[in-house]
Ligand SMILES: Nc1ncnc2c1ncn2[C@@H]1O[C@H](COP(=O)(O)OP(=O)(O)OP(=O)(O)O)[C@@H](O)[C@H]1O
């Protein structure tokens with residue numbers, strides 16, 4: 001098995017809060033690797049460090065044999081890592097096709113002057129980008145919405161569009177932050193098929209997801225974060241019977257010296273809720 005990505009001893013702090021504490025993990029080429037953990041565990045922070053949105057205080061990430069530049073998102077994309085966001089980030093007033101074309105432009109070779117002068121080379125490149133963007137919409141199953149403004153797409157289709165836009169940068173590693181959030185069962189089943197196709201087509205996938213059934217069914221291996229620490233890294237069957245993981249999900253006592261995060265305690269709890277029978281109308 002070839003190692004594609006190795007995160008070594010990553011620590012990320014926000015003031016007094018340690019969001020990631022000495023996290024190391026290894027992703028192999030061609031696998032679907034899950035990153036799970038309770039709310040506030042540090043999953044998205046790991047994505048932000050990986051993709052250069054944040055700079056870690058300690059540690060490094062090696063990707064494809066070379067150290068990833070810290071805090072430089074455009075260089076991370078150029079190195080072959082693309083991501084989607086937990087809170088969808090599309091160009092809301094652009095069409096689905098234009099959103100994917102924006103992803104392609106990162107790889108475009110035409111220089112700004114040739115685009116301004118509309119040279120034959122620039123026009124040809126634009127035509128190819130449009131064609132390829134349409135192919136990607138087809139690949140994720142939303143080509144019928146090519147001309148729809150993205151804010152008018154359903155939630156599930158917006159998430160698919162984000163995946164298409166990420167794929168447009170031709171990544172080796174696709175990092176998905178809760179792609180099934182807000183999807184119904186049918187949409188989730190289709191997403192599962194899409195992730196399998198993406199992997200089959202040679203792109204390694206890093207997946208943050210709360211849908212346990214989806215994660216356990218899709219991932220070859222998983223890492224579990226809790227309070228910023230990696231508490232397990234194994235195949236799904238082993239992770240599921242890991243005592244520390246079970247405790248983290250059922251709300252165990254935090255490690256010494258750590259306050260439970262607000263997200264570990266319920267902010268609203270309903271008990272024995274009954275709806276009174278509505279009085280019949282006269
Ligand atoms: N920019 C920031 N500034 C300050 N604190 C932050 C910032 N980003 C994240 N945090 C904190 O870091 C911790 C980890 O947050 P993170 O978003 O990585 O969790 P998560 O595992 O993705 O959770 P969720 O499942 O709810 O998305 C949380 O306590 C969060 O409040």
Ligand SMILES: [Mg+2]
Pocket residue numbers: 043044045086
């Ligand atoms: Mg998150």
